[in-house]
Amino acid sequence: MTALKDSSNIAVGDGIVTVNGWVQDIRNMGGIAFLQLRDRFGIIQVTMPKKKIGQELFDELTSLSRESVISVTGEVKESNQTALGLELIPSEYQLHSAAGVPLPMGVIDKVNVEMDTRLNNRFMDLRKPEVKAIFELKSMMVALIEEAVRENGFTQVFTPKISAAGAEGGAELFKIKYFDKDAFLSQSPQLYKQVLMSTGLDRVFEIAPAFRAEQSNTNRHVTEFISFDGEMSWIQSMDDVLAMIEVIIDHVITGLKEKGQKQLEIIGKEIVVPSRPYPKLTYSECLKIVNDGGLPLKNGDDLGTEGEKIVGDYMAKQGKDLYFIVEYPEEAKPFYIMEKDGTEFSYAFDLDYKGQEISSGGQREHRYDRLVARMEKKGLDPEDFGFYLDAFRYGMPPHGGWGIGIERLLVKMLDLPNIREAILFPRDPSRLSP
């Protein structure tokens, strides 16, 4: 009886085992040949001394095309010639699927392949351990997020991704046909998570796709990303929200550094856990830093990619990777954000990580009349927000929350050059497939 094995749990003394994987490479030296068999855990060398395994098996194995899928049965031997310290001497094999030749792109070739080619052949690109590792880390990151929020009493919710209207503003909406009506892909669960605050589900979180019809071809924008949203009631001030985010993010970064050691080694990254507390910069302070850095922005302007980067460089010099930006002018922030009475400011914040916004949020306006007034001030028609406003009319606690783009968080943790590296099948203005 043979045992099906992964390369990670093979040991000398196992006797005859069967290993499954992809033929990564074959070197035929004439009297002996070496086949590198790759599975999800790593690589095992199949060593083929012609005399020992016989001409027929030797010929068949050495003529396999790269990336073919096989099972090899044989004896495990100790070896000081292989990274694993083991080799497999085959006695039989099974070909499950022969790979076509030539491959659309190499798995082990060291040449730099263009991002577009890689994404067009993502199934192949993902066979590279350093690419696959990113998605294993992403999965761990989501598990850590869930662990942190559940520990803090948050309930996971799922809100509709097909909606009748937008939450964040009209320009970024994808319009779809919904039978005989127009509908939109959800930009954010903003309105729903706030409605839930009126129900007694007073701490909720959601991790789900968000869609933005943004014509931005940048390394940090995509049209579909995963948004980690949180909303919490009974806050005394925006600071309660900031404190919660800090606890969650710290749990995630610390946890990933520990649990993702193997994957981090594969991609050659070390995670530096940002020191706490995360500093708070005001928007005005940021403007000054940006202006001093040579970018002339006016009060009310969005910091933008370049402004965020200047602030990031400034904070990096002080050893601070993660920092909140607070005291935004109310004018620059959405209707659902609470104004700071008697000032031009609001209780909105951003969280920036190494010079890039990864989150925004704030304390919400929970008082019906004030909320309606704010909508009107922003040129919105309260009539369009029926189901949302109803929830504020019949008892709404003070509350606040955040939205975090999880790919941006991962990109910054791992110092990846492009958000597309953190998405299996990214969507952007010029990419709808695969």
Ligand code: AMO
């Ligand atoms: P905002 O629009 O700032 O806020 O989005 C929150 C976070 O989502 C991420 N993000 C994106 N990631 C990749 N590509 C994009 N095109 C993109 N757009 C946004 C960013 C951003 O910080 N409702 C509010 C949140 C709240 O107040 O709770 C909202 O959606 O990381």
